[in-house]
């Protein structure tokens with residue numbers, strides 16, 4: 001039976017049922033091996049990855065984050081000229097997931113958040129006048145997915161717990177908050193610089209490169225992070241991600257989340273004064289040279 005609410009969908013082709021649901025809403029659905037549509041969902045993918053998904057998958061595959069990004073993902077723009085996201089790259093020349101096998105998902109224990117949620121979609125929202133985000137859900141009904149006809153009903157919250165998505169959401173909350181804050185603050189924050197967009201990408205998706213950056217002398221020269229906090233941040237990928245979200249609040253929104261070294265502030269001032277003096281000296285020298293060359297030209 002077709003869903004009567006589908007007629008009011010803003011985008012008639014969209015499989016997302018236009019209703020915003022809370023966690024206690026019922027979900028009638030079951031996916032099971034042997035169902036006639038087995039693997040249909042994994043044959044045509046469009047899966048955005050969270051930073052937590054990337055950590056779990058690159059650990060599962062035993063890859064460094066940069067190798068995982070290069071081989072298994074494609075970047076995309078989450079908003080025009082804004083923050084970038086990362087999607088799972090399908091098989092060469094096709095749309096199927098590279099992890100799909102006849103038996104099912106070959107990375108099942110570490111499958112991405114979107115795969116765990118399906119056929120539920122997470123809608124994280126933040127109102128312009130609110131400082132916190134809210135989590136709602138929507139149901140995705142695609143014609144090929146027969147799981148909706150299976151006689152099993154539970155709440156969305158129970159389904160989330162069953163699919164192990166609660167811990168994933170919690171670990172990725174800081175990342176979603178950065179995106180929501182960027183989107184809801186609009187022009188007041190302005191367009192982030194190319195450098196801060198690069199830092200966002202490295203921090204959120206390329207965790208092994210971010211680790212090297214945090215452990216570098218350059219980082220220690222600018223940020224005054226107690227050794228204990230530094231060690232706790234470097235101890236594992238997920239701890240490093242949490243530190244990264246904190247770091248990005250400073251980079252993107254100017255919040256003071258990590259103290260700056262006072263000597264680095266002074267050093268930066270001294271460097272800027274030195275730079276200004278050099279520019280003025282070079283301009284004066286150029287002027288003097290032009291005067292000399294100008295004289296020679298007249299003489300000829």
Ligand code: SF4
Pocket residue numbers: 041042045047097098099100101104105106107108111112115
């Ligand atoms: S990661 Fe696994 S569940 Fe997700 S699309 Fe690929 S094969 Fe399917």
Ligand code: SF4
Pocket residue numbers: 030031032035037038039040041042118144145146147148
């Ligand atoms: S029931 Fe839906 S989620 Fe499960 S295999 Fe079929 S298409 Fe995929």
